[in-house]
Amino acid sequence: MRILEEILAVLAKDLLLEWRGRARMLAVFLFGIVALTLFSFAAGADSTVLRTTAAGFLVLALLLSSTLALTESFRVENQDRAMEGLLLLPVSPVALFYGKAIGNTLFLALLGPVLAVASVVFYAVDLSPGALAKFVLLWTLAAAGLAAPGTLYAAMTSQVRSQDVLLPLVHYPLVIPVLLASVKAIDLILSGDPMGQLGSWTTLLAAFAAIYWCLCGVLFPYAIEE
Amino acid sequence: MKGIPRVATAAGLAGAVLFIVGSYIGLFVAPAEKHMGDVQRMLYVHVPAAWNSLVCFCAAFVFAVASLWTGRSRWDNYTIGAVETGVMLNSLLLGLGMLWAKPTWGIWWTWGDVRLIFSFVMLLLFAGVLALRSFSDDPTRRATWTAIATIVAWVDVPLVYFCVRWWRSLHQIQSTPETVASSMALPMRINAFAVLFLSVWFIAARAAVERRRRTAIDVAEPPLLAMQEGT
Numbered sequence: 510m511r512i513l514e515e516i517l518a519v520l521a522k523d524l525l526l527e528w529r530g531r532a533r534m535l536a537v538f539l540f541g542i543v544a545l546t547l548f549s550f551a552a553g554a555d556s557t558v559l560r561t562t563a564a565g566f567l568v569l570a571l572l573l574s575s576t577l578a579l580t581e582s583f584r585v586e587n588q589d590r591a592m593e594g595l596l597l598l599p600v601s602p603v604a605l606f607y608g609k610a611i612g613n614t615l616f617l618a619l620l621g622p623v624l625a626v627a628s629v630v631f632y633a634v635d636l637s638p639g640a641l642a643k644f645v646l647l648w649t650l651a652a653a654g655l656a657a658p659g660t661l662y663a664a665m666t667s668q669v670r671s672q673d674v675l676l677p678l679v680h681y682p683l684v685i686p687v688l689l690a691s692v693k694a695i696d697l698i699l700s701g702d703p704m705g706q707l708g709s710w711t712t713l714l715a716a717f718a719a720i721y722w723c724l725c726g727v728l729f730p731y732a733i734e735e
Numbered sequence: 736m737k738g739i740p741r742v743a744t745a746a747g748l749a750g751a752v753l754f755i756v757g758s759y760i761g762l763f764v765a766p767a768e769k770h771m772g773d774v775q776r777m778l779y780v781h782v783p784a785a786w787n788s789l790v791c792f793c794a795a796f797v798f799a800v801a802s803l804w805t806g807r808s809r810w811d812n813y814t815i816g817a818v819e820t821g822v823m824l825n826s827l828l829l830g831l832g833m834l835w836a837k838p839t840w841g842i843w844w845t846w847g848d849v850r851l852i853f854s855f856v857m858l859l860l861f862a863g864v865l866a867l868r869s870f871s872d873d874p875t876r877r878a879t880w881t882a883i884a885t886i887v888a889w890v891d892v893p894l895v896y897f898c899v900r901w902w903r904s905l906h907q908i909q910s911t912p913e914t915v916a917s918s919m920a921l922p923m924r925i926n927a928f929a930v931l932f933l934s935v936w937f938i939a940a941r942a943a944v945e946r947r948r949r950t951a952i953d954v955a956e957p958p959l960l961a962m963q964e965g966t
Contacts, residue, residue: 658887665880669870679867682859683887685852686894720890728883731803 515600519608526585527616534616537577541620542627544570549631556633563632564696567624568688571617571651576677578616579659582609583667592667596733606660606729610722613656614649621648634699643698647691647711654687654718661725665732687721690714738943739936747936750929757925765918777835783927784828785854787934791821792861792892794938799885802878808949809942811878814885815868816941818861820934825858840905849898850906857895860888874949 527534548566552558586592595605625644628634636644662680666672694710761779768775795817802810832851833843845851864884871877899908912920 661883661887665867665883666870668876671870675867675870679863679884682856682863683890685856686891689852721887724887724890728803728886731879732883734879 512601512604515604516608516611519600519605520611523582523609523612524615527612530585533581537574537581537616538620538623540577541570541574541624544573545624545627545631559632560634560699563628563634564699565692566632567628567695568651568692570624571620571648572655572681572684572688574620575613575617575652575655575659576680579613579656579663579680580667580672580676582613582616582660583663587667592733602730602733603726605733606664606726609664610657610660610725613660614653617652617656618645618649621645621652636699640698643707644695647694647698647714650711650714650718651687651691651695654691654714654721655684657718657721657725658683661729661732664729686717687714690717738946739939743936743939746932747940750932750934750936753925753929753932757922757929760925761922765922766916768919771839774835774838777831779922779926780930781828781831781835782923783930784824784831786927787930788821788824788828788857789892789896790931791817791824791934791938792857792889795821795861795885796889796892799882799889802882803886806875806878808874808878808946811881812942812945812949813938814878814881815865815945816938818864818881818885819941820937822858822861822865823937824930824934825854825861829854829858845905848905849902850895850904853891853895853898857888857891860891861885864888874952 545566548562548569549559552562552566583592586595596602622645625634625636625641625648629636659676659680662676662683663672666675666679669675690710690713694707694714697707697710757779761776765776765779767773795814798810798814798817801807802814832854836845837843864881867884868877868881871880899906915923
């Protein structure tokens with residue numbers, strides 16, 4: 510159970526940092542809304558087209574916001590060589606990964622309700638309370654699928670100067686299966702699911718999230734060892 | 736070239752000979768396909784390139800695990816060899832696939848075919864491995880990053896293979912000798928082994944180049960360090 514305590518300690522530290530730097534959190538949220546606004550210009554004024562494209566644009570806004578969030582999560586660790594201090598602590602690197610990945614997942618999951626409200630306003634999306642609950646669940650799964658490989662790659666790329674270029678270059682292609690499954694599943698929630706396909710897309714999304722969480726947890730200690 | 740095992744050189748020579756024989760049979764002996772005509776002959780290179788790109792990425796995965804596990808530079812040399820060869824074959828299969836698709840499907844590319852999407856994603860993922868590698872100057876870190884990114888990227892490989900069974904789209908499910916005429920299966924098989932043997936040579940040659948580069952850096956660094964210390 511020691512690993513659980515360590516994960517919770519790392520998570521508590523990250524949440525405290527996020528809370529103290531609330532401006533950073535607000536900036537990421539605002540960026541997600543700006544991205545949704547810009548996408549709506551591409552779709553045009555037709556509310557039917559907007560509703561059809563809403564799921565794709567929501568997930569793209571999540572992806573773009575995740576890059577900012579992930580970059581920031583390791584930028585604070587590199588300031589004043591805080592990462593070296595963390596590595597010197599008697600904390601398992603695996604706990605460090607899961608603590609940070611859970612923190613990043615929670616952060617991205619919080620973006621869901623904000624963007625859901627924005628999509629109701631901008632994209633004329635009809636979200637009933639039942640659909641909202643499913644949406645939040647799927648959004649959290651998508652956030653988890655993005656956060657695990659994102660945390661691993663952010664840890665690696667934070668050690669070089671071109672992180673802003675390199676992180677999207679390696680992270681985006683990797684999460685395409687997560688994006689495909691989450692776009693399809695969210696679209697089924699927003700537009701209706703007459704063929705009962707939501708379960709299979711959710712399973713696919715959960716499977717990818719699980720694979721990335723296991724694999725990246727195993728590889729993370731190698732990524733940060735000096 | 737020095738530093739390439741003799742077995743790999745022999746495989747490369749055998750691959751070159753087999754490729755000439757397979758291509759000759761594919762171009763001049765095998766009959767033209769009834770509906771597609773001569774354009775189908777492109778598949779005698781496209782399909783072997785597809786099979787062997789998956790083989791190369793699987794080999795890269797094994798080398799990457801060995802590299803992380805042992806920390807020996809030898810496995811890193813082979814990892815980068817397998818990744819680069821796989822990327823080359825993946826590019827070839829996509830290029831030939833597009834050339835074949837235009838007269839057959841009427842389009843160069845479609846986002847409605849899952850195998851096209853995942854094959855392209857596979858190319859981007861392993862090209863990303865090469866990009867990531869190029870951003871680090873420290874040899875140990877470069878080897879670790881290459882191994883980690885290769886292992887993570889490999890997750891897409893089973894998807895490329897099984898996607899045609901999970902989602903039915905334009906690509907048909909895997910062919911078997913029973914579903915292909917023997918006159919057409921022969922050049923396909925010969926070229927499959929030809930590309931496999933050539934890939935073995937490419938991987939060994941690239942590993943030899945990487946080994947030499949590493950040796951050159953090791954030889955060059957001590958005098959540079961001495962100069963810096965002396966100034």
